[in-house]
Amino acid sequence: MTAPIAKPWLFSQPDQDPRTATGRTLRWGIIATGGIANSVSKDLALLADAEIHAVSSRTQGAADAFAAQFGIPHAFGDDDGASGYQRLLAHESVDVVYVATPHANHFQITLAALNAGKHVLVEKAFTINAREAAELIALARSRNLFLMEAVWSRFLPSMQRAFEISASGELGQVQWVNADLGFPAEYSPTARLWAVKDGGGALLDLSVYPLLWALGTLGFPQTVSATGSVNDDGVDAQNALTLGYHHGAQAQLTSSLLAHGPRAATVAGSRGYLHTIGSINNPRELTVKIGFEAPRMEHFDVVGRGYSYELREVTRCIQQGLTESPVMPLDDSLNVMRLFDGVRAQLGVTYPNDAH
Structure with a gap:
């Protein structure tokens, strides 16, 4: 199906405490306010060199409540002119965004984030299909921006x-x-x-x-x-x-x-x-x-709920000017989506995104 991955998928410093700063403080934007966004934000708050700077949701009330919970200075909901995430992405001070929406929204929001010049951590599954994944990876590489799928267990x-x-x-x-x-x-x-x-x-x-x-x-x-x-x-x-x-x-x-x-x-x-x-x-x-x-x-x-390890990797990579993680490379995410496309074909499962 694909060439074997490079093994092992190991950190060079596996015993490092993920809370310890590795460079300049990054300002994060959180896109969505559901359960996984809440859990990841709790671990993000543990990092010494991370600041949750903005949050977006479909409603202003949900964004405000999430912002109050975590002490986030900027909260964006949908308004008549733009969605909450579009308003967040227009905020120049945000360095990196975490996309925590349902799978079918990953492509559209990550595409917008990369076009806005933001580094991106996108929740798994990376996209709905391999076509979407390939397009996002090509864009991130062309714009020299960091992009990674949030397969948190890989870093534990x-x-x-x-x-x-x-x-x-x-x-x-x-x-x-x-x-x-x-x-x-x-x-x-x-x-x-x-x-x-x-x-x-x-x-x-x-x-x-x-x-x-x-x-x-x-x-x-x-x-x-x-x-x-x-x-x-x-x-x-x-x-x-x-x-x-x-x-x-x-x-x-x-x-x-x-x-x-x-x-x-x-x-x-x-x-x-x-x-x-x-x-x-x-x-x-x-x-x-x-x-x-x-x-x-x-x-x-584990430190926190276990998400702190992938968050440390994203932070370290961006601080060092890397555009992808050597532990979670983009080609792995693309090949997984290709594998899943093949599985869905065998099962007879299709999604609306497949027709786009």
Whole structure:
């Protein structure tokens, strides 16, 4: 499907406290005021060299309430002439924006942000499809602006350690990976998780996390086989992906909006295996067992809610004049969207954005 990724996806300074300043203070704009924006903003406030300078929402009341909660000096809602995010992007003092809207809005808002000369961190999934992703990446590169998809788990100490163990050879040659993530989400055709217009479904919202375990240990696959349950609205309620590799390795990944699962990942090699304890998007313990030896447990704490690590990476990269993260390069985001396009074709899932 694609060339293997460069492995491992590791920080050069994995033990650095993400709260510690690495350069000049950046002024952030937060676009949207939902749950993920709230959680990320709490961690952003922990960084010594970050200032939340502005926030936007569809209503002025929501923007004002969010601004009051975080002590943000500028709040923008929709008015007769412009949307809240357009008003925020017109604010010259904002250096970088975090786009926390539903998936289907990522392309339009990120496009506007890049055209306004802002660096951008955009929530996962990066876009609805690979066509949108390629256009944003080309624009960011042409304008010499930083752009990154907010796959926060990729930066966590536990994930970094798991990738390090896998790459070290301690497990031998990795032969298979198994990972799942799911929960029963209450159905509503207008809820973000289920709405076709928002890019709802298990694939774009959840599958990035099980996929992360396969990509971080085996790289991008050569084959992808997908099955799933698609509801009457055309949204995938759950899916199962089987990834195949030229050297014979394979990965089985499950994502579900219908059922609770163990939320666990296992990486199995010719010498031993690694297993997670705690949800796979933020595991707090790793079990490593080599052959018939006694298992070794490694425990991990996180700063804040865990988003601080990706926020430190964005901040550091912009301070150093980088236009993309070496830990989360743009080509990886593009290749994931290509993979998801292929999965959706197999499942029969389409979104309004696909027709644009």
